[in-house]
Amino acid sequence: xxxxxxxxxxxxxxxxxxxxxxxxxxxxxxxxxxxxxxxxxxxxxxxxxxxxxxxxxxxxxxxxxxxxxxxxxxxxxxxxxxxxxxxxxxxxxxxxxxxxxxxxxxxxxxxxxxxxxxxxxxxxxxxxxxxxxxxxxxxxxxxxxxxxxxxxxxxxxxxxxxxxxxxxxxxxxxxxxxxxxxxxxxxxxxxxxxxxxxxxxxxxxxxxxxxxxxxxxxxxxx
Numbered sequence: 026x027x028x029x030x031x032x033x034x035x036x037x038x039x040x041x042x043x044x045x046x047x048x049x050x051x052x053x054x055x056x057x058x059x060x061x062x063x064x065x066x067x068x069x070x071x072x073x074x075x076x077x078x079x080x081x082x083x084x085x086x087x088x089x090x091x092x093x094x095x096x097x098x099x100x101x102x103x104x105x106x107x108x109x110x111x112x113x114x115x116x117x118x119x120x121x122x123x124x125x126x127x128x129x130x131x132x133x134x135x136x137x138x139x140x141x142x143x144x145x146x147x148x149x150x151x152x153x154x155x156x157x158x159x160x161x162x163x164x165x166x167x168x169x170x171x172x173x174x175x176x177x178x179x180x181x182x183x184x185x186x187x188x189x190x191x192x193x194x195x196x197x198x199x200x201x202x203x204x205x206x207x208x209x210x211x212x213x214x215x216x217x218x219x220x221x222x223x224x225x226x227x228x229x230x231x232x233x234x235x236x237x238x239x240x241x242x243x244x245x246x247x
Contacts, residue, residue: 063117065186134200148171152174169206
């Protein structure tokens with residue numbers, strides 16, 4: 026989604042629900058890789074494998090009437106159904122990836138997600154207990170799962186597919202299938218450590234005083 030699209034929808038900054046405060050800086054923005062997200066969240070390769078096995082099995086059941094090659098041709102309509110299912114899954118994966126924007130700032134992680142109903146998750150570093158990186162075998166694409174503190178409750182269905190798979194009891198929102206995931210994880214870790222260990226200055230409001238009635242002593246104003 027372009028910056029112009031966000032402005033038309035009333036979002037002043039791409040991937041953020043509101044204008045970024047002056048004292049906050051965006052360190053990284055990205056979105057899931059379509060193919061990787063479709064394979065992981067929608068099990069695309071397993072679906073293709075299932076159709077291929079059924080196709081081969083179907084062809085094998087016809088070998089008592091025709092040759093195996095002819096059986097493969099006779100069972101080929103199943104491959105057409107497989108192609109339709111694959112296209113639908115890829116379209117769904119593209120919609121989920123295109124509608125998501127992950128943002129890492131020096132103060133928080135923001136996840137703008139949802140193809141049908143867009144929502145934003147604002148996760149300050151104080152609410153993130155830990156982050157786990159899972160890298161794919163090739164390409165540097167990986168998923169960074171955020172383990173939140175016990176005080177933060179989220180729904181797995183609301184976060185899906187931008188959540189760590191199979192963690193239903195305590196859902197973990199995740200930056201799914203992002204390129205250069207190791208570099209992004211290091212950046213997130215450095216930003217979180219800097220924010221958590223940053224000195225905090227609190228303004229203490231001292232009570233004002235006024236002269237006590239009938240004398241020079243002072244009393245605190247309530």
